[in-house]
Amino acid sequence: MKKIGYYPGCTLKTKAKIFEKTALYTAEKLGYEFIELPNWNCCGAVFSLSSDDLIHHLAPIRNLVRVQDMKEGAFLSEETLVTLCSMCFNTLKRANIRYKNSAEDRSKIKNIMDTESAYQGNVSVLHFLELFKSIEPGSVKLKRKLKGLKVFVYYGCTLLRPKEASLDDAEAPVILERYVETFGAEALSTPFSRLCCGSYQTVNAREKVVELAYKILTSAIESGADAVITACPLCFFNLKDIQNEICAAYPDFKGIPVAYFTELSAYALGMDPGEWDEEPGFIKTALAQTGEKKIKR
Amino acid sequence: MSKKIILDKESAEFTKKIIELSGEIVTLCEQCGTCSGGCPMCDKAETSPSLMMRMAALGQKEILGSDIIWYCASCYTCTVRCPRGIDISKVAEALRQIILRDSVNRIDLSKLTPAELEKLPQIALVAALRKMTG
Numbered sequence: 001m002k003k004i005g006y007y008p009g010c011t012l013k014t015k016a017k018i019f020e021k022t023a024l025y026t027a028e029k030l031g032y033e034f035i036e037l038p039n040w041n042c043c044g045a046v047f048s049l050s051s052d053d054l055i056h057h058l059a060p061i062r063n064l065v066r067v068q069d070m071k072e073g074a075f076l077s078e079e080t081l082v083t084l085c086s087m088c089f090n091t092l093k094r095a096n097i098r099y100k101n102s103a104e105d106r107s108k109i110k111n112i113m114d115t116e117s118a119y120q121g122n123v124s125v126l127h128f129l130e131l132f133k134s135i136e137p138g139s140v141k142l143k144r145k146l147k148g149l150k151v152f153v154y155y156g157c158t159l160l161r162p163k164e165a166s167l168d169d170a171e172a173p174v175i176l177e178r179y180v181e182t183f184g185a186e187a188l189s190t191p192f193s194r195l196c197c198g199s200y201q202t203v204n205a206r207e208k209v210v211e212l213a214y215k216i217l218t219s220a221i222e223s224g225a226d227a228v229i230t231a232c233p234l235c236f237f238n239l240k241d242i243q244n245e246i247c248a249a250y251p252d253f254k255g256i257p258v259a260y261f262t263e264l265s266a267y268a269l270g271m272d273p274g275e276w277d278e279e280p281g282f283i284k285t286a287l288a289q290t291g292e293k294k295i296k297r
Numbered sequence: 298m299s300k301k302i303i304l305d306k307e308s309a310e311f312t313k314k315i316i317e318l319s320g321e322i323v324t325l326c327e328q329c330g331t332c333s334g335g336c337p338m339c340d341k342a343e344t345s346p347s348l349m350m351r352m353a354a355l356g357q358k359e360i361l362g363s364d365i366i367w368y369c370a371s372c373y374t375c376t377v378r379c380p381r382g383i384d385i386s387k388v389a390e391a392l393r394q395i396i397l398r399d400s401v402n403r404i405d406l407s408k409l410t411p412a413e414l415e416k417l418p419q420i421a422l423v424a425a426l427r428k429m430t431g
Contacts, residue, residue, distance in 0.1 A: 010419040045423040046371065049390035051320035056427070087420050161373030162384070170377045196337045196372035200424035203417060204404045208341050208368065233418045241416070 004131075005067040005081045005123075006034035009088040010042055016085070016233040021275060022266035023084050023128055029269045030132065030140070034082065035075060037066045045087050046200075047094040054108055060095035061109060064123045065116045080124045082131060084262070086232040090158035093125040093165045127159060127167050128262070129175050129231065137182045143270030144296055146185035148289035149282060151264065152225035152256075153177055153189050154216065156235045157196050179261060180229065183268040185286075192219035197238040206245065213238050214246050217256055226289075227257040227282035229264060236260065257281020272297065308356025315353050318391035325381045326350040332375035332385050338368040346375055346385055353388055366392045367403055367429065397431035404429040 012020040027034050040063050048056035064081065071079045083089040099106055100121045110118050153176035160170045168175040173194075177187035195216055198209030217239060220228045230236050240258035247253050259280045266275075267283060273295045283295065315323055326347075333345040344352075344363035352360040360366070366389050375385040397403070404425060406414070414422070 010423070015418045042423065044427060045420045046427050048427075049371070049384075049387045050318050050394050051387075052318065053394075085420065087424065157370075157372040157374075162376045162386075194374075196370055196374065198337070199370040199372065200421045200428065201368065201370050203406075203409070203421055203425040204429070205368065208338065211341070212337055234420050234424070237418050237421065 001028075001031055001033045003033045003035055003075065003077045005070055005076050005079075006036050007040055007043070007063055007081055007083045007088060007092065008036060009040075009083065009085045011085060011233040016236065016260070018276060019084060019233060019236075019260040019262060022260060022262040022271065025271045025275075026262050026265040026269060027128070027131070030135070032131065035070065037063060037070070037081070040066065043088045043091040043095075045091060047091045054105060055112070057095045057098060057105075057109060058113060060092045061099060061113070061119055062116060063092060064096060064099075064125075065113075065119045067123045068120060069117060078124075079122050080126055082126050082128055084128050084231070086127070086156060086158045087234060089125065089127045089167075090165050096121070096123060096125050097164055127231070129159075129179060130167050132179065132182070133175055135182055137178070140182055140269075142184055142268045144268050144286075145290045145292075146183060146264065146268050146286050149185040149286045150188055150224055150226045151180045151185045151282070152220035152223060152228045153180060153187055153193055153261075154220070154228050154230045154235060154239065155194050156230065156232050157194075157199070159231055160194060176229070176231070176261060180264065183265045185264060185268075188220075188223045188225050190219045190223050192216045197235050199234060199238075202234070202238050202242070206242070207249070209238050210242065210245050210249050213242065214250050214253060217243075217246070218253065221254065221256050225256065226285040227259060227280075229259055229261040231261055257285070270296075302355055302357070304355065308358075310356070311358055312354060312356040314395065315388060315391050318394055319384070319387040321383050321385075321387050321391075323350060323353045323383070323388055325383055326354055327381060329380060331378050331380060335374045335378050336369075337372060337374065338365065338370070342368045346389075349392070350383070350385065350388065353392070361392060361396055365389070371428070393428065397429070400431050402430040 180187035198212045202209045333347040342365040344365040369389040
């Protein structure tokens with residue numbers, strides 16, 4: 001089994017435990033052992049955009065140093081770090097790019113970080129989806145059927161933009177669609193699959209987020225989707241956890257199940273349904289589509 | 298309605314400050330409006346991203362009082378679409394930083410109830426604090 005460095009980030013250990021659980025299950029079934037970085041720290045959630053603000057790049061770089069140390073200690077098969085949360089992915093990948101591209105920034109950052117080993121800049125930051133982008137639909141042995149389940153893929157922002165940090169074409173991505181098809185469901189997308197949900201504005205401008213989430217979810221419903229999948233715990237909150245607020249603001253809104261993309265694959269690969277605290281909405285639809293009455297164990 | 302635009306030393310210095318902080322040459326903007334067309338927050342704000350760019354290029358400090366710089370959630374749609382290759386999200390960040398570096402915070406988490414704080418994912422709180430406090 002290929003050993004790969006894994007960065008969970010704060011939300012996967014608290015609000016998005018099911019994201020981590022289903023991802024680790026999927027990875028193991030597909031031949032990867034994820035080794036969690038020892039003593040990982042917060043990545044900062046957002047990439048610092050000011051030209052003179054180097055201090056905020058230290059947190060992501062520190063995590064990359066740990067990957068380098070693990071590779072040197074032969075704990076990993078390669079110098080690669082995999083993330084699941086799309087905000088962590090963006091922040092870690094862009095800090096890595098900035099470090100690699102600017103000799104001046106590199107030297108300043110090295111000078112401040114005197115307790116860690118010097119970062120050589122050789123770690124590749126990958127998103128979980130990138131590990132499986134070359135898998136052909138039909139090549140994975142599936143335990144449960146998702147045939148007929150229509151899934152609206154929601155990319156959000158930080159998996160795709162800006163271009164240098166994108167895991168696919170920034171304007172016409174297919175990586176999530178391919179993932180959904182690999183696990184036996186039908187993928188749907190519209191331009192709203194790439195529209196911002198309002199992100200952290202949910203903290204202090206909730207009404208703006210409610211409006212954006214309403215537009216995105218309505219587009220999903222109108223496209224004929226049974227469920228929406230996402231890769232970001234913050235999008236998940238904005239699209240799922242505040243659906244009651246969307247209903248209150250827009251009485252025509254009917255609601256739609258939202259899940260992490262890894263819930264779909266873990267279900268198709270046979271994860272015990274008891275592992276979910278609450279059965280995701282897509283499972284009921286999946287069973288109805290295939291004419292089965294209960295979940296196969 | 299006409300508006301008098303004064304270009305003086307002060308406005309030139311303000312533009313220079315934005316260029317330094319953002320690393321983007323704001324004066325390259327040719328006002329095509331692509332950023333405003335794709336911006337998910339444009340219809341909710343009083344100022345559009347293209348007006349923000351124009352005011353930044355002319356060094357008009359009133360832009361610091363606009364709502365668009367706070368509604369911008371750095372989704373980078375404008376960034377990937379700008380035909381002049383300007384990273385507009387960095388310009389919005391520079392404008393936010395000019396305010397935040399004077400220790401003027403935009404949000405106050407103590408106004409949220411413990412129940413609301415409990416419900417929010419950590420990345421929402423960390424990101425909001427990073428973007429809206431100095």
